[in-house]
Amino acid sequence: MSRDAFIGELRHRMAGLPQEAVDRTVEYYSELIADSMEDGVAEEEAVSRLGSLDEIVANVVKETPLTQIVQTRVQESRKKGGSGWVIALLILGAPVWLPLLIAALAVLFALFIALWAVVIALWAAVTGVILAGVAAVAAGIFELVRLHVPQGLVLLGGGLVCLGLCALLFLLMKLITVGTVKLCKWIWTGIKSLFVGKKGKAQ
Numbered sequence: 001m002s003r004d005a006f007i008g009e010l011r012h013r014m015a016g017l018p019q020e021a022v023d024r025t026v027e028y029y030s031e032l033i034a035d036s037m038e039d040g041v042a043e044e045e046a047v048s049r050l051g052s053l054d055e056i057v058a059n060v061v062k063e064t065p066l067t068q069i070v071q072t073r074v075q076e077s078r079k080k081g082g083s084g085w086v087i088a089l090l091i092l093g094a095p096v097w098l099p100l101l102i103a104a105l106a107v108l109f110a111l112f113i114a115l116w117a118v119v120i121a122l123w124a125a126v127t128g129v130i131l132a133g134v135a136a137v138a139a140g141i142f143e144l145v146r147l148h149v150p151q152g153l154v155l156l157g158g159g160l161v162c163l164g165l166c167a168l169l170f171l172l173m174k175l176i177t178v179g180t181v182k183l184c185k186w187i188w189t190g191i192k193s194l195f196v197g198k199k200g201k202a203q
Helices: 003-013 019-038 043-048 053-063 066-079 083-092 094-145 149-196
Strands: none
Touching (some): 003 019, 003 043, 003 053, 019 053, 053 149, 094 149
């Protein structure tokens, strides 16, 4: 793909985003292509190094506040002269769409709370196992000092097993937490993408 085709397709796919974000993104990638070409890289290769348009646009949507996206869509509707009938439809359809919107937001909020409640509960469980392991190790050492060898060895061994298990659980919980954060970001980006509209396919 040539530079002009890439920039044109990029602008097309960012339709619905604030003009400032569009101009900033286009300028940034234009400079990247120009810098690569100055270093002797062929134009099409310089464009291919930038990655897919889908990823670029998704990153722009992710970084753009939802309020700015909504404001841009409203301004575009006014420019097209459609604000009057849009407002009329919104008013007339409020008894239908407003409860549905509230219900959808409530469901999303409930899912968000439930998801993080599970993560927090799992972290609490891991913390409890760590404390139990430390307590068992301490108790085992205390029993060994008192020359209660069998009891001390059992407590010490159990505590060490708990602490070893916690090391694995900690790594697992780290992955789960990072995955949950990414999932929440992905859902939020998807919600914002609904306001941007459909993007054109790459030519």
